[in-house]
Amino acid sequence: MKAGEFSLQMGTVIALVLVAVCFPLYGRAAPSINIGSGQPGLKIMYKGTNQFVIYLDEPWTVGPGLKGGMDKRQIEIVLDRNYGLKQRLQSRDGTIPDPQQLYPFDNQRAFTCESAILGLDPKTLTDWPHQTQMFTINGDSLSVSDDVYALARHQHGLTTNQYFLGMIGTDVFYWEMGDPRKAYCRPAGEKQAAIYFELPKSMIDLFGVTKGVKKDVGFVVLKKSTGFFLYSPNEFVFLEFSFKDAKRTTINQ
Numbered sequence: 001m002k003a004g005e006f007s008l009q010m011g012t013v014i015a016l017v018l019v020a021v022c023f024p025l026y027g028r029a030a031p032s033i034n035i036g037s038g039q040p041g042l043k044i045m046y047k048g049t050n051q052f053v054i055y056l057d058e059p060w061t062v063g064p065g066l067k068g069g070m071d072k073r074q075i076e077i078v079l080d081r082n083y084g085l086k087q088r089l090q091s092r093d094g095t096i097p098d099p100q101q102l103y104p105f106d107n108q109r110a111f112t113c114e115s116a117i118l119g120l121d122p123k124t125l126t127d128w129p130h131q132t133q134m135f136t137i138n139g140d141s142l143s144v145s146d147d148v149y150a151l152a153r154h155q156h157g158l159t160t161n162q163y164f165l166g167m168i169g170t171d172v173f174y175w176e177m178g179d180p181r182k183a184y185c186r187p188a189g190e191k192q193a194a195i196y197f198e199l200p201k202s203m204i205d206l207f208g209v210t211k212g213v214k215k216d217v218g219f220v221v222l223k224k225s226t227g228f229f230l231y232s233p234n235e236f237v238f239l240e241f242s243f244k245d246a247k248r249t250t251i252n253q
Helices: 003-022 085-090 148-156
Strands: 042-048 051-056 076-081 109-115 130-138 141-146 162-168 171-176 179-187 195-198 203-211 217-224 234-241
Touching: 042 109, 042 130, 076 085, 076 141, 109 203, 130 148, 148 162, 148 171, 179 203
Parallel strands: 162 203
Antiparallel strands: 042 051, 051 076, 109 130, 130 141, 162 171, 171 179, 179 195, 203 217, 217 234
């Protein structure tokens, strides 16, 4: 082998090693984003504590689903443990499941919220049929717990009639059984809500809150579809609000 050829091959090997070093070490690198930050594009695909990926999608994708087109969007991997999302996207793996939206529980934790039975009127329910899971990153591993509402009552001081939507910064968001169209907001540590956001009459279900895309905050809801050509009677939408447009409460919560 000639000296020039040897130098060229060695240069190629070194370049490949550098690329491998710069590529994320899934499940081992420190998380690049705090999962309790309330970013609207923060999602999770979860099979188990040893197989999951948490990633940041583009903000407009807030809400459940929207796996279509992921390979063409700007995706930032927060933590990938034995999931290999980037490789699966590159290979156009058709078995990738629909991602779940992550809502901020506090500064360090996030939770998912899915409806067990879609289409129920929350005003007629005696209990809320939501399936929730709490996720906490511990180094390169993930801790999972259920029953977010019970944990929220303990940590955020909510009553059994109040259902947690999330915490952004120091603001706690929740709604009350019997009046789901009002999403209340109060500072952490206080007992009474000072403001609320009024949701539309067409709303059927309410899941959680994140930071807004164009405004201050937004709520993921299921609402009745509108228009003449409908693919489904109901649709997931992201309703955004500015704090200056919030209404003041007039009664003690």
